[in-house]
Amino acid sequence: MKNHLTPLEPKADKATVRRHNLSLVLRAVHDVGEATRAGIAAHVGLTRAAVSSLVEQLLEHGFVSEGGKTSSGQAGRPGTVLKVARSGPAGLGVEINIDYIAVCVVDLAGTDRVRVVEHVDNRGVAPSEVLAHAAGLAARAAGSAAEQDLLPAGVHVALPGLVTGGSVRQAPNLGWQRVAVEGLFAQALLALRPAHRALPVSSDNEANAAALAELWFGAGTEGVRSFLYLTGEIGVGGALVLKGDLLRGAHGFAGEIGHMVVDPEGPLCRCGARGCLEQYAGQAALLRAAGIDADAGVPGVFELGRRARRGEPAALAAIERAGRQLGVVVSGAVNLFDPDAVMLGGAYRELMDWLAPAVERELALRVVSGLWTEGGKRLRAASPLGDAARGAAGVIVREVLEDPAAYAERAAR
């Protein structure tokens, strides 16, 4: 008798093979954009016959659609063009943030098809009320999607806080504590759409969703599959993507970079500890250091950017110092995780030009063995195309792409 604990993955059989290859072919079509059966066969290593059979099934369930013939210009019979269907299954993403709620529907191909944003101050509002509001927007978005023949396969909700097991453990910026997000949201959504079938609801941290958006939809960062993502909002959020997979940690709380320590004897943080990064590179601290009214919120960052652009010394000094301290912590994270790149999102994007040099300097100094300087420029601004709502929708899309058979079975019932 030894350790009974190593969890064994499930057995494999014909059905497993079919599921796997079905997803493989679908993702091949997805990645290539336009493909033929023969091309896919060559790409994934299956026989043309096998691909034919798989594609037939994918067509049947509406995951892909046939276009015209491929007028290649080269010799041989032209193939029939295959594309990911622009109607059918879709992802519904919801981002609940401090001062807005964003909803977004993404189709299987990854294009943004519906977007609803509403600016509301959610601070201090009862969680159930906020969730009901978000569900309302989601229902509206689902309606618009239906007009385009898009059917959400699920909803993914992103929130600024510690999320695990379907509920928010705490979200200081919203003032939430122990809120059963998935349950409440599902309930509210069902009440709004009694005729429809219940959508599976999942949830995650907002920074995680934004990082995934960067991974899937980010422009200019295509080759990067491992990165540390930072988002400078009220707090400092973080997420880790490693080889194309989000690192969630043992309980789902990974990436909380905002409370890593800059100076153990530093200013008191609202988390109770001293010298957290948030107290140096968070928005409030940054604005305060630059002499801007911190209550201004998001616009304050634009004001800071404006002053920096004008070359005001106080602004530049404040950003430089925050950058240095950000760099200290980020280099620690880089040493620990060895990513390909670091992406600065959120408010940091606005200040990138003045922030980056200071961060770079610390990275070059502190990342062991000069690894940082060798790999070329790896500190980047996050793409504006990636927002948390879109990333959240992407999570649903990804689930469908990774097991289309499961979705088809669910839809059949």
Add this chain to the structure above:
Amino acid sequence: MKNHLTPLEPKADKATVRRHNLSLVLRAVHDVGEATRAGIAAHVGLTRAAVSSLVEQLLEHGFVSEGGKTSSGQAGRPGTVLKVARSGPAGLGVEINIDYIAVCVVDLAGTDRVRVVEHVDNRGVAPSEVLAHAAGLAARAAGSAAEQDLLPAGVHVALPGLVTGGSVRQAPNLGWQRVAVEGLFAQALLALRPAHRALPVSSDNEANAAALAELWFGAGTEGVRSFLYLTGEIGVGGALVLKGDLLRGAHGFAGEIGHMVVDPEGPLCRCGARGCLEQYAGQAALLRAAGIDADAGVPGVFELGRRARRGEPAALAAIERAGRQLGVVVSGAVNLFDPDAVMLGGAYRELMDWLAPAVERELALRVVSGLWTEGGKRLRAASPLGDAARGAAGVIVREVLEDPAAYAERAAR
């Protein structure tokens, strides 16, 4: 045309299914220790018939062996006992460290069967010489293994440094830089055993190997599948294990916790930066702070332990301060990585009793949302059963367990 870059995993077919289930059954036998065909069938979800066929193949290639009948005492026909073979394929692990070289042969069941340790000061010695020495010990161990009918399936070499792509990029404590470890070692080993077939050689960081040893062989930490592993040697090494998998990072350098920052203005580290953890909680710093001759090396830690046990204030204060600073960095890593536990290995094990309270205090204070205090005691001393050499051998064993078919094919040629 979109991103051609999402790497697609290989296709699945009959062979894949067979390989997968073969490994599944083998690992089931491994985990349970003693099993019957029917028991395994129930455990992994396959039919008894399928398991029979798979077991037949495993018997044929010598991965498992049949024992007697299971005299259960309950009704029904007794089953034939299956065990992982105690002869046949094995793992050969080599640990090259600053002042010793350890070699270890582990059988498929995970038991230590051969062990060779030699104390030598490797500092300043030419890499090729050290590797030849290690290869000599490995050859000797392989000889002893052969007498017990154990045949190494490969060699895994663990070194204290940054290891990637088969070579050491830098190992400051050894004074190595850009050494093609795998090539040199394989060459030396082949020269020593001309009659044998070449063993596949792989390599990794020493802390990684030690962490894996903790995962696979550690006593008292069976349930823990995600942890941060620290080893206090000359430097401070680290490794991350997430859900039973080692987290290697994009280039294989993850876990370098020794150069995370305690105080950006702190003492200069040999890495060129200021205030690295190593300068506070490394052995040299720890001994210096306690007023012990730092050149004493490993024995110095025992001396420090002795003084702490006697209650000498200087020793206790030095350990306490190091613990506090270790705690600051570790809590940052915990925030970032969200593990189940933190394991202290190496020299820290010796000082655990006095180190732990200080580390715990910082963790309780700094890990966001009091997550640390909720989960019960999660700061643990690493098990003495897990050393890097054994972990390295385990890597080879693991490879065989995870694809026995591949090993059988290789062995057949």
Add this chain to the structure above:
DNA sequence: CAGGCTTTGTTTATCTGCGGCACAAAGTGA
């Protein structure tokens, strides 16, 4: 102690998904 019950492990037939091959379809080029 004989017969029933239970559990194990093997045997046989069946099913299904992929590989291989041949072949019709649909283009280009001389």
Add this chain to the structure above:
DNA sequence: TCACTTTGTGCCGCAGATAAACAAAGCCTG
């Protein structure tokens, strides 16, 4: 027009899992 090339689709065979039946080898009970 004919040779050549490439695509997509039948058709057959193979292999591996399932399902069901069966022999084997122990308990339990009257």
